[in-house]
Every structure is written in structure tokens, then in C-alpha cells.
Amino acid sequence: MSKPINSFKHIEMPELLSLGQGMLKYLPEIIDKVALRGKGLLITDAFLRDKYAKEIEAIMEAEKREIVVSVIEDSTLAEVDKQLQFFKEIDAGYAIGLGGGRPIDVAKLTSFKADKRFISVPTIASHDGLASSRASLKGVDKRHSIEARPPIAVVGDTDILDNAPYRFTVAGCGDVIAKKTAVKDWLLAHRLKNELISPTSISLSEMTVKLITDNAKLIRSQAEGFSRVVMNCLIASSLAMCTAGSSRPGSGSEHMFSHALDSIAKTPALHGEQTAFGTIMMAYLHDGMEGSDGVKELMHTLGLPITAKELGVTAEEVITALEMAHTIRKRFTILGSEGLSHEAATNVALKTGVIN
Numbered sequence: 001m002s003k004p005i006n007s008f009k010h011i012e013m014p015e016l017l018s019l020g021q022g023m024l025k026y027l028p029e030i031i032d033k034v035a036l037r038g039k040g041l042l043i044t045d046a047f048l049r050d051k052y053a054k055e056i057e058a059i060m061e062a063e064k065r066e067i068v069v070s071v072i073e074d075s076t077l078a079e080v081d082k083q084l085q086f087f088k089e090i091d092a093g094y095a096i097g098l099g100g101g102r103p104i105d106v107a108k109l110t111s112f113k114a115d116k117r118f119i120s121v122p123t124i125a126s127h128d129g130l131a132s133s134r135a136s137l138k139g140v141d142k143r144h145s146i147e148a149r150p151p152i153a154v155v156g157d158t159d160i161l162d163n164a165p166y167r168f169t170v171a172g173c174g175d176v177i178a179k180k181t182a183v184k185d186w187l188l189a190h191r192l193k194n195e196l197i198s199p200t201s202i203s204l205s206e207m208t209v210k211l212i213t214d215n216a217k218l219i220r221s222q223a224e225g226f227s228r229v230v231m232n233c234l235i236a237s238s239l240a241m242c243t244a245g246s247s248r249p250g251s252g253s254e255h256m257f258s259h260a261l262d263s264i265a266k267t268p269a270l271h272g273e274q275t276a277f278g279t280i281m282m283a284y285l286h287d288g289m290e291g292s293d294g295v296k297e298l299m300h301t302l303g304l305p306i307t308a309k310e311l312g313v314t315a316e317e318v319i320t321a322l323e324m325a326h327t328i329r330k331r332f333t334i335l336g337s338e339g340l341s342h343e344a345a346t347n348v349a350l351k352t353g354v355i356n
């Protein structure tokens, strides 16, 4: 039997969401607003150190704030341990994660292990981990991304995000499109397995898909401020996961397909590209051609890859990933507990036109 819907749990969310043009220069004010004290450890990568970390240093210095920049080489647990040691050595009071997925995930886990908070400063809007409580690190089993705490503040500067390569931003849209089947999988698990659902989380997730659909042409045109729409959706999606206390509202069979593809493809694509690609096929399993055609149309408008060739993977890799997707994690989805046979997987890929 599932737990009662009103069973008590803690819902932890970011305190401050700061999104807009030139937001970086408000960082000292943001730090005050969320009452962070002491020295800040800014975790970033080598490329962004010169591009934006120097700018942040100057902004902080002008306001007489102390900040130490640390460059990560990778996003592994060993890297987190290294940063944690440094965090303690300099007696930092908080961390800032500046970058795409990797620096943010490392800052998230480093600050969590130090029992301190962190600010997320994404430079690309490419996935919904930027405001969530879970950290995905290399070498950590994808089934068990690590539960930490969400950032205390998310700072999205649209001057930076608008100018990130479009491929990353549209991959962020792809991670939002994935909510279409993630929510359907969750509802299926609720009906079939009596799994507890959160109507609030489901509404939030569905709203993000609607926002991307309604604004697809604007996003594709890359009009000024377009990244704001994508960021709003990614943040709302993170909040849906915070509310649910799990990644259920944001991650279903399409994410399991993407994780399977990550583990076998010679050259995997971006997370959001792969999860949207998986959504085409999982939507077919849920709703037939009508479901997959709708997803493909939206992806086409946005300019996301809708064939294996465009995604840069082979037909065999797609079929193998489909066959193994159900084994990725213990989560009930449209793939059931047995998954797809080789013939069924081939049929799904052929019918939805992702391979030919």
C-alpha cells in the first residue's frame, strides 16, 4: 500500500531565484539577501575561469568581498574530495558553482559535505540539475545520483545565457520535453503499482512542457531574452522534483533510455538531446503515432535532432539502448519489468522514424 498523500515530509527549495539581464553584477547583493557569510569558494572550469570567473572576482572585490577561485578538472567524487579539502583549508563560508553541469554538481556536493550552502550560477541552460538537490557525478552509478541540497540561490544572467551556443539551450528544452513521458510513466506507476504521486509536482512539470511548446518559435528565433523562458522551465522542473522529493516528475523511461545510450554509444550526445530523442519513442509506447508525432513536431520546430543520424549515434546503438533501458534503474515505467524484445525495439525505432 502506498503512503497517504498527506504524509509529512520536508520540501527544500532555493530561497532566491534571480533571473535577468546583467544579473551577475548583483551577486554581492544576492549573497546578502540569502545571508551568506565569510569567504566564498567559486568552483568553475578552466574555460570559464577566464571568461566569467574573473568578472565575478572584480565585482566581488569592488564590494570588498573575499572570493577564491578553484578550477575543477572533472566531475568525479575524487574532485569533490579535493574541493572539500580546499573549502576547509581556506575556511570558506559558502560555495558558488559557475558553469554548466559539472562545476554546479561539484559545488553542490562539496558544500553539502561541508554542511554549507551554495549559489548556482549556470552559464548554459542545458538541463534541470542547475536548481535541483541531486548531484550527478562521473563514476557514480546513474541510478544513484547523490542526494544533496538544492542551491540557496540560482543566478541566471541572460546576457550570458542568451549567448551560450544554441545547441546547449535547445538541449535544455529537450530535457523539458522529456517531462511529457516522465509524467505519463509516473501516472502509470500510480495506477498500476499504487505508487504515491504529487499532483503539485505533476502540474509544475506539465506547465514547463506547455511553456516550451507555446514559446518554441520564439526560442528558435533566439530573440533577446529567449534563454529566460528556458531557464524558467528548468527551474520549475527542479522545483517539481524538490516538491516530489524524487526525480519522478522529471525523469522516466526516456531518461532510462538516455542513460543506457550514455553507457554504450561511442559518441553520446547532450543529455537533453538524448532524453528528448527517447521521448519520441516512449510517447509512441504510451500513445501510438499520435504521441510520437507531436513530440517530433515540437522538436523539429526547436531544431533538436530527431533521427539517430542527426543525434550522431548508430541505429544499432539506439536499439540496444532501448532493449536495456528497463534495467537502468528500479523505476516502473511504460517499459514494464521485462523491457522491450529486440524485435519490439527495432519496430519502435523504425515506426517513429528515428532510424530507417
Ligand SMILES: [Zn+2]
Binding pocket: 127, 128, 175, 178, 250, 251, 255, 271, 275
Ligand atoms: Zn534530465
